[in-house]
Amino acid sequence: MASNASESAVPAIAHPTPGDSFGVAANIVYHSQFSSRFSPFKFEVEQAFYATAASVKDALVQRWNETYKHFHEEDPKQVYYLSMEFLQGRALTNAIGNLGLSDAYAAALTKLGHDLENVREQEKDAALGNGGLGRLASCFLDSMATLDLPAWGYGLRYKYGLFKQIISSKGQEEYAEDWLEKSSPWEIVRHDVTYPVRFFGEVQVDSDGRRKWIGGEVMQALAYDIPIPGYNTKNTISLRIWEARVPAEDFDLYAFNAGKHEEAVQLQLKADQICSVLYPGDSTEDGKLLRLKQQYMLCSASLQDIFSRFKERRGAISWDEFPNKVAVQLNDTHPTLAIPELMRILMDDEGLGWDQAWNITSSTIAYTNHTVLPEALEKWSQVVMAKLLPRHMEIIAEIDKRFQVLVARTRPELESKLEALQVLDNSNPEKKLVRMAHLCVVSAHSVNGVAELHSEILKKELFSDFYSLWPEKFNNKTNGVTPRRWLRFCSPELSAIITKWLRTDKWVTNLDLLSGLREFAENKQLQEEWNAAKLANKVRFADYLLKVVGVEVNPQTLFDIQIKRIHEYKRQLLNILSVIYRYKTIKEMSPEERANTVPRTVMFGGKAFATYAQAKRIVKLVTDVGAVVNNDPNVSPHLKVVFIPNYNVTVAELAIPASELSQHISTAGMEASGTSNMKFALNGSLIIGTLDGANIEIREEIGEDNFFLFGARADDVPRLRKEREQGKFVPDPRFEEVKDFIRSKAFGDFDYEPLLEALEGDTGYGRGDYFLVGQDFPGYLDAQDKVDETYKNRAKWMKMSILSTAGSGKFSSDRTISQYANEIWQVGQCRVP
Numbered sequence: 001m002a003s004n005a006s007e008s009a010v011p012a013i014a015h016p017t018p019g020d021s022f023g024v025a026a027n028i029v030y031h032s033q034f035s036s037r038f039s040p041f042k043f044e045v046e047q048a049f050y051a052t053a054a055s056v057k058d059a060l061v062q063r064w065n066e067t068y069k070h071f072h073e074e075d076p077k078q079v080y081y082l083s084m085e086f087l088q089g090r091a092l093t094n095a096i097g098n099l100g101l102s103d104a105y106a107a108a109l110t111k112l113g114h115d116l117e118n119v120r121e122q123e124k125d126a127a128l129g130n131g132g133l134g135r136l137a138s139c140f141l142d143s144m145a146t147l148d149l150p151a152w153g154y155g156l157r158y159k160y161g162l163f164k165q166i167i168s169s170k171g172q173e174e175y176a177e178d179w180l181e182k183s184s185p186w187e188i189v190r191h192d193v194t195y196p197v198r199f200f201g202e203v204q205v206d207s208d209g210r211r212k213w214i215g216g217e218v219m220q221a222l223a224y225d226i227p228i229p230g231y232n233t234k235n236t237i238s239l240r241i242w243e244a245r246v247p248a249e250d251f252d253l254y255a256f257n258a259g260k261h262e263e264a265v266q267l268q269l270k271a272d273q274i275c276s277v278l279y280p281g282d283s284t285e286d287g288k289l290l291r292l293k294q295q296y297m298l299c300s301a302s303l304q305d306i307f308s309r310f311k312e313r314r315g316a317i318s319w320d321e322f323p324n325k326v327a328v329q330l331n332d333t334h335p336t337l338a339i340p341e342l343m344r345i346l347m348d349d350e351g352l353g354w355d356q357a358w359n360i361t362s363s364t365i366a367y368t369n370h371t372v373l374p375e376a377l378e379k380w381s382q383v384v385m386a387k388l389l390p391r392h393m394e395i396i397a398e399i400d401k402r403f404q405v406l407v408a409r410t411r412p413e414l415e416s417k418l419e420a421l422q423v424l425d426n427s428n429p430e431k432k433l434v435r436m437a438h439l440c441v442v443s444a445h446s447v448n449g450v451a452e453l454h455s456e457i458l459k460k461e462l463f464s465d466f467y468s469l470w471p472e473k474f475n476n477k478t479n480g481v482t483p484r485r486w487l488r489f490c491s492p493e494l495s496a497i498i499t500k501w502l503r504t505d506k507w508v509t510n511l512d513l514l515s516g517l518r519e520f521a522e523n524k525q526l527q528e529e530w531n532a533a534k535l536a537n538k539v540r541f542a543d544y545l546l547k548v549v550g551v552e553v554n555p556q557t558l559f560d561i562q563i564k565r566i567h568e569y570k571r572q573l574l575n576i577l578s579v580i581y582r583y584k585t586i587k588e589m590s591p592e593e594r595a596n597t598v599p600r601t602v603m604f605g606g607k608a609f610a611t612y613a614q615a616k617r618i619v620k621l622v623t624d625v626g627a628v629v630n631n632d633p634n635v636s637p638h639l640k641v642v643f644i645p646n647y648n649v650t651v652a653e654l655a656i657p658a659s660e661l662s663q664h665i666s667t668a669g670m671e672a673s674g675t676s677n678m679k680f681a682l683n684g685s686l687i688i689g690t691l692d693g694a695n696i697e698i699r700e701e702i703g704e705d706n707f708f709l710f711g712a713r714a715d716d717v718p719r720l721r722k723e724r725e726q727g728k729f730v731p732d733p734r735f736e737e738v739k740d741f742i743r744s745k746a747f748g749d750f751d752y753e754p755l756l757e758a759l760e761g762d763t764g765y766g767r768g769d770y771f772l773v774g775q776d777f778p779g780y781l782d783a784q785d786k787v788d789e790t791y792k793n794r795a796k797w798m799k800m801s802i803l804s805t806a807g808s809g810k811f812s813s814d815r816t817i818s819q820y821a822n823e824i825w826q827v828g829q830c831r832v833p
């Protein structure tokens with residue numbers, strides 16, 4: 001079926017080299033004529049982009065083939081990263097940067113009458129993810145390629161990625177974003193890599209007693225590969241995304257010819273739905289079933305592919321070798337079905353017994369948890385699961401049964417808690433559920449959190465009893481971000497300065513070297529250069545805001561940015577309430593007092609889940625406040641409030657380098673890690689934040705003097721919530737003042753009551769201000785005052801900014817991936833010579 005190795009030798013072709021912009025230009029021209037998706041004789045900027053991308057892809061494909069040929073020959077243990085989300089963003093800048101061909105391509109395009117800056121703007125973001133979890137997966141791919149690891153990413157090829165956000169007078173509106181409209185120039189379809197994927201059907205026992213899953217609906221998964229080039233290495237790995245489709249032989253031509261047109265295309269429609277949208281709303285039963293189908297499509301196709309590669313490389317198959325050749329990492333619980341699927345293949349298809357299959361499965365699979373929020377912990381209906389995946393439901397029930405036996409035998413004192421620990425949640429007979437996280441913890445050999453605090457919370461709270469059963473499974477892998485995309489390419493100005501002062505560019509792959517900047521933190525010359533680079537980035541972002549969003553911001557003001565998904569626990573509401581307080585304060589000042597304030601531009605960006613009403617109200621409030629503040633002639637020179645629409649990876653690449661202050665202000669204990677905090681610190685943006693997620697480690701690394709800290713600690717949160725509930729909380733008068741101001745309709749007559757009530761009454765999470773906005777408000781205002789005071793001292797601010805970058809070495813995803821490779825996967829490097 002599928003062939004993963006490179007076949008007979010293909011003749012070598014000459015490809016662009018760094019010094020050869022003529023060769024590059026010729027290659028682009030060739031592609032504009034022969035690989036074009038457009039009518040001939042046109043070479044406008046869009047055509048130029050596609051021709052350029054096709055030319056870059058040539059170079060990638062060659063390296064890619066060499067890489068897989070090398071992997072095939074060396075046959076090392078390989079790692080497979082399964083994720084329902086990959087938030088890749090644009091690829092061109094990153095690809096030519098990693099290939100070391102940025103200058104050659106810029107020069108070639110100039111020769112052809114184009115400008116690389118404009119050409120790269122043509123690319124659409126590949127937004128096959130929601131936020132941090134998806135972007136983490138993409139940073140990991142970059143690091144796995146750069147570290148020469150034999151690795152694959154597996155995902156789904158959604159037609160519509162994350163929705164496009166438009167801000168109207170009603171607030172956020174969502175529109176489908178078709179990233180494949182003019183096709184993606186990067187992907188290669190692999191018509192020889194297809195697998196059948198079954199849904200529904202039934203379990204039969206055949207003559208030799210083996211259980212077999214048969215019947216139902218069978219679709220096909222078709223592979224598309226996206227090349228992932230490493231930096232400074234030939235190694236180029238693959239993100240393989242699956243598309244669901246129906247082979248021609250399954251098209252019911254008889255029905256169609258008999259006039260039953262709709263009936264004939266039914267299966268095709270169902271297949272199309274599977275890959276139609278990222279994470280469809282799961283509030284309806286239909287939506288739930290579809291999401292489960294998506295998850296199974298990913299797991300089934302990926303595992304068949306992994307098996308085919310494993311078998312291809314071994315004559316006589318020794319199954320116990322499997323975990324020595326294959327490591328599978330589950331990105332949260334979304335690909336949990338890989339567990340029963342691996343068990344099913346080993347037992348039903350390959351004939352192994354339970355114990356052997358179980359040992360192989362658990363030594364192969366590792367699980368990463370990314371959240372402790374109860375609403376994000378997946379639970380699937382047993383009824384739905386049994387219908388869609390009857391054999392998997394049997395296997396899950398058996399795993400649960402054996403887990404109960406194990407506990408009864410080894411830890412009788414846990415008996416009373418057993419019901420809460422089981423994989424199956426049968427507490428409500430009307431609504432029996434499968435707890436996916438418990439299935440992962442029971443089955444995997446490794447369970448990790450994504451920052452120190454988060455991993456501690458997993459051990460002490462969410463999974464405490466499991467931890468007492470299997471302490472050796474639990475570990476921490478603090479997240480990281482790729483320094484290529486998030487510093488080297490998004491801020492070439494700052495990068496050049498860093499390279500100059502460190503006298504090496506090796507920091508790009510060894511980020512700890514940034515600590516060498518510490519000794520120059522007070523150097524006047526560096527501070528001046530640093531300031532100039534930051535200012536250039538601010539000007540560039542201001543141009544974008546003017547051109548794309550139509551708002552004018554002054555680059556001489558403090559750029560204060562909060563960009564992330566809109567969620568109550570991330571507390572954009574805390575930010576905007578303090579902005580309102582600032583507005584009121586400035587409004588009441590005399591002109592002399594005003595002249596003394598630090599002028600600020602406060603920017604927000606982020607998408608609210610389409611059905612998350614409270615988050616949408618927050619977006620609306622920010623835009624309403626902006627409309628009033630920005631049009632107040634007395635205040636707007638000192639304060640502006642901007643909502644950046646349609647926040648995505650590309651916007652982040654512009655905003656983060658331009659930021660001077662960034663906000664990471666979640667209620668302590670609720671943000672598992674955060675990753676944009678790392679990107680901001682790396683780019684010399686100071687952080688105002690709580691002791692939550694990776695903030696704690698960032699503050700440790702860059703020094704507490706360089707971090708604007710405020711807020712309750714995670715340990716105190718339960719007590720504070722209780723006190724709040726008992727009516728013991730006395731709100732700060734400034735907090736009351738701000739709420740009254742909103743209620744006075746100062747920002748229009750939109751109904752903000754549900755937002756304000758959540759700060760007081762019943763939020764649906766328990767009584768009153770669950771996210772402790774009121775509790776942390778005064779401390780936050782104090783921290784903001786400290787920001788202003790510090791900003792007035794330019795030399796001090798610059799020093800802190802340099803020290804932020806200098807202290808960010810730990811937060812490279814290269815460090816994170818090395819730890820996964822050494823401590824969980826036991827996978828080593830396999831570098832193409």
Ligand code: TH1
Pocket residue numbers: 130131132133134136332370371376450479671672673674675693
């Ligand atoms: C995020 C976490 O909220 C964030 O703190 C963390 O840095 C990031 O993952 C990477 O580890 C999560 N995103 C999702 C998305 C879904 C479900 C759970 C999480 S946790 C759909």
